[in-house]
Amino acid sequence: MPSCKQLAILVTVGLLALPAQADETCNSPYTTRLIKGQEHYLHVWTLGIQGVGDGSDKLVTIDVMPGSKTFGKVVHQLSVGGRGEAHHMGFTDDRKHLWAGRLDDNKIFVFDVGTDPARPKLTHTIADFSAKTGYVGPHTFYALPGRMLIQALSNSKDHSGVTGMAVYNNRGQYVAKYDMPLGDLPIGKGDGYGYDIGINPQKNVLLTSSFTGWTNYMMDMGKLINDAEAMKRFGGTMALWDLKSMKPQKVLSVPGSPLEIRWSLKEGDNWAITATALTSKIWLVKQDAAGQWQAKDVATIGDPAKIPLPVDISITADGKGLWVNTFMDGKTRYFDLSDPEAPKQTYEKVTGKQVNMVSQSWDGKRVYITSSLLANWDKKGDMDEQVLRMFNWDGKELTQVFEVDFKAQNLGRAHHMKFSAKAGGSTAQTAGSVRFAGR
Amino acid sequence: MNRRDAAVAMAAACKSPAAMIAAVTGTASVAAAQFEPGKGLTGLPRQDFTPPPAGSYRLPVIQPSPSGLVLEGDRWPRRLSAYTTGAITLLGFVYTYCSDPVGCPLAFAAMVDVRERIARLPQLRNRARLVSLSFDPTHDTPAAMQAYGGEHARTLAPRWHFITTASMSRLAPILAGLGQDAEVERNADGTPTRVITHVLKVFLLDPRGRVREIYSAAFLMPEVIVNDMLTLALETDAAS
Numbered sequence: 247m248p249s250c251k252q253l254a255i256l257v258t259v260g261l262l263a264l265p266a267q268a269d270e271t272c273n274s275p276y277t278t279r280l281i282k283g284q285e286h287y288l289h290v291w292t293l294g295i296q297g298v299g300d301g302s303d304k305l306v307t308i309d310v311m312p313g314s315k316t317f318g319k320v321v322h323q324l325s326v327g328g329r330g331e332a333h334h335m336g337f338t339d340d341r342k343h344l345w346a347g348r349l350d351d352n353k354i355f356v357f358d359v360g361t362d363p364a365r366p367k368l369t370h371t372i373a374d375f376s377a378k379t380g381y382v383g384p385h386t387f388y389a390l391p392g393r394m395l396i397q398a399l400s401n402s403k404d405h406s407g408v409t410g411m412a413v414y415n416n417r418g419q420y421v422a423k424y425d426m427p428l429g430d431l432p433i434g435k436g437d438g439y440g441y442d443i444g445i446n447p448q449k450n451v452l453l454t455s456s457f458t459g460w461t462n463y464m465m466d467m468g469k470l471i472n473d474a475e476a477m478k479r480f481g482g483t484m485a486l487w488d489l490k491s492m493k494p495q496k497v498l499s500v501p502g503s504p505l506e507i508r509w510s511l512k513e514g515d516n517w518a519i520t521a522t523a524l525t526s527k528i529w530l531v532k533q534d535a536a537g538q539w540q541a542k543d544v545a546t547i548g549d550p551a552k553i554p555l556p557v558d559i560s561i562t563a564d565g566k567g568l569w570v571n572t573f574m575d576g577k578t579r580y581f582d583l584s585d586p587e588a589p590k591q592t593y594e595k596v597t598g599k600q601v602n603m604v605s606q607s608w609d610g611k612r613v614y615i616t617s618s619l620l621a622n623w624d625k626k627g628d629m630d631e632q633v634l635r636m637f638n639w640d641g642k643e644l645t646q647v648f649e650v651d652f653k654a655q656n657l658g659r660a661h662h663m664k665f666s667a668k669a670g671g672s673t674a675q676t677a678g679s680v681r682f683a684g685r
Numbered sequence: 686m687n688r689r690d691a692a693v694a695m696a697a698a699c700k701s702p703a704a705m706i707a708a709v710t711g712t713a714s715v716a717a718a719q720f721e722p723g724k725g726l727t728g729l730p731r732q733d734f735t736p737p738p739a740g741s742y743r744l745p746v747i748q749p750s751p752s753g754l755v756l757e758g759d760r761w762p763r764r765l766s767a768y769t770t771g772a773i774t775l776l777g778f779v780y781t782y783c784s785d786p787v788g789c790p791l792a793f794a795a796m797v798d799v800r801e802r803i804a805r806l807p808q809l810r811n812r813a814r815l816v817s818l819s820f821d822p823t824h825d826t827p828a829a830m831q832a833y834g835g836e837h838a839r840t841l842a843p844r845w846h847f848i849t850t851a852s853m854s855r856l857a858p859i860l861a862g863l864g865q866d867a868e869v870e871r872n873a874d875g876t877p878t879r880v881i882t883h884v885l886k887v888f889l890l891d892p893r894g895r896v897r898e899i900y901s902a903a904f905l906m907p908e909v910i911v912n913d914m915l916t917l918a919l920e921t922d923a924a925s
Contacts, residue, residue: 275903276901276903276904278884278901339884339901340866340884342866390899391884391886391899391900391901391904392747392748392864392886392896392899393747393899413745415747415748415864416864417748417864419748421745421746421747422745447730447903447904448730448731448732448733448734449733449734450732450734450736451734488737488742490736490737490742490909491737491741491742492742493737493742516733
């Protein structure tokens with residue numbers, strides 16, 4: 247234990263960090279042990295491809311520690327069996343376990359990444375999600391203290407986009423469910439759809455967004471685009487919830503399928519940002535002068551007529567910048583968010599033939615991108631590139647440092663990413679970040 | 686207060702949870718709980734909302750509480766259930782030498798604030814309790830826990846129990862049962878330090894001993910906690 251004198255020294259030199267409002271810029275504010283220094287490993291939730299390797303969905307772990315003998319290499323892979331549309335992941339509040347969902351068969355895999363992050367272990371599989379909730383497509387995994395809030399995309403009755411959220415405790419036991427607002431309600435017209443979750447504890451506000459149901463996300467992309475009726479079945483709302491009571495308070499109209507939600511991490515900021523997939527817009531959610539929450543279209547991403555399809559965003563820790571990945575043109579764009587009412591694009595680069603997820607380190611100096619959107623939505627033939635790429639960002643230019651070719655290495659489709667660090671590792675502590683007693 | 690002042694104050698005041706918190710009060714660079722005797726916890730985490738009315742919402746059952754044997758003062762060992770059932774219970778883990786100002790001292794300060802609020806509420810005063818259970822049975826003997834609790838361990842309405850266990854083997858199942866992580870932090874060479882790394886969690890249990898809410902640092906808002914306790918009291922009244 248540091249002595250009081252040692253603590254005083256830590257305070258003086260500024261090493262005694264505070265609990266931040268979020269994980270490495272995009273996760274639940276209740277996830278602890280932030281990696282503000284150098285991440286050691288990158289875990290990629292990977293979709294199996296028939297005929298490629300063992301064909302199974304798997305958790306792939308890559309060493310991202312500069313100077314390591316295996317830097318930029320796959321150091322571990324853990325197949326979970328079968329293909330069920332592997333999609334997103336989320337840490338438990340203590341960051342010891344990583345929950346990873348599949349949108350087709352609704353299985354949720356819980357990996358131990360705390361004991362040895364270089365070699366995650368599958369501890370258990372939750373197979374009752376649909377039976378317990380009636381929902382389909384466990385998408386977003388958002389830590390709450392001692393439990394996980396899970397946003398689904400669809401339902402088992404008609405496989406439309408009408409869905410809800412479920413809570414499981416950290417042991418993997420069902421706790422509760424909450425339907426998304428649907429129909430003409432006093433709080434607005436709800437479409438019942440769901441996608442992402444973002445919580446602002448200070449305001450007791452939970453914000454949700456909306457995508458589409460199983461029928462659409464499992465459909466071939468080419469077929470979907472040419473199906474006018476199917477294209478109508480996308481969400482166009484965000485819902486504002488009272489977090490404590492888990493009751494929706496207001497439905498905001500946000501046409502074009504708002505996807506990822508990012509609250510500004512800057513202390514004192516109480517606004518969130520999202521991007522709409524179909525209309526290629528950035529929307530700001532904040533309170534007006536009367537204290538009422540409003541959603542406002544504040545910027546355009548590329549040429550909406552060409553449907554660049556913004557699919558993921560990553561906000562900087564200071565709330566001043568936003569990375570946006572657009573799937574169709576393979577571009578990674580940077581927006582200056584200094585004025586969140588008027589974001590301005592200041593940079594863009596083609597980072598792949600198709601790009602989906604984008605994740606940045608806490609200090610913003612490292613940016614990682616992956617390629618897969620959904621198994622049936624990924625491009626075909628030579629354009630179906632499956633990679634993880636890591637870039638350095640100096641504020642002016644993205645410079646590629648390494649690439650892992652997921653097809654060449656018989657891994658599959660690279661989708662969601664999460665960072666981890668060695669337990670008690672010196673890097674995180676000496677590089678200005680910290681693991682602390684008592685949090 | 687600047688960083689240097691904060692450091693000096695902290696170095697001089699590492700004697701009690703409240704003193705630790707007070708030492709860093711008002712620092713810009715090292716914001717921490719603002720705790721004032723009589724006023725309670727007024728700093729972190731910031732609460733910028735009015736909670737929904739007590740009883741207007743439901744707290745789902747998150748998990749059962751575990752069983753075990755614990756020690757309090759010079760009493761014979763008792764079942765943990767004596768401290769987790771029969772009343773609305775707020776339970777948190779501490780270790781007496783924890784010096785992270787946003788760790789155990791923050792939880793302690795929040796519980797002091799909650800206790801002061803409960804004492805003013807006839808609906809809760811005699812049907813709620815607080816429990817602080819030690820992470821470190823080796824160091825935190827029953828006597829050490831009583832000393833840590835000070836006057837809080839001796840006052841009534843509501844009671845605040847400062848308890849420990851006989852050994853790590855007695856404690857471990859309780860930690861696991863509640864889902865409270867804890868590990869001794871190690872130096873770079875692998876030698877253990879005296880820091881017990883853990884996620885700050887305070888558990889709210891209903892009179893049946895079921896966990897109905899868990900508060901981590903971002904949720905540690907005394908007004909909200911008391912509101913939740915009132916909600917459980919109303920639920921219990923309705924059920925009976």
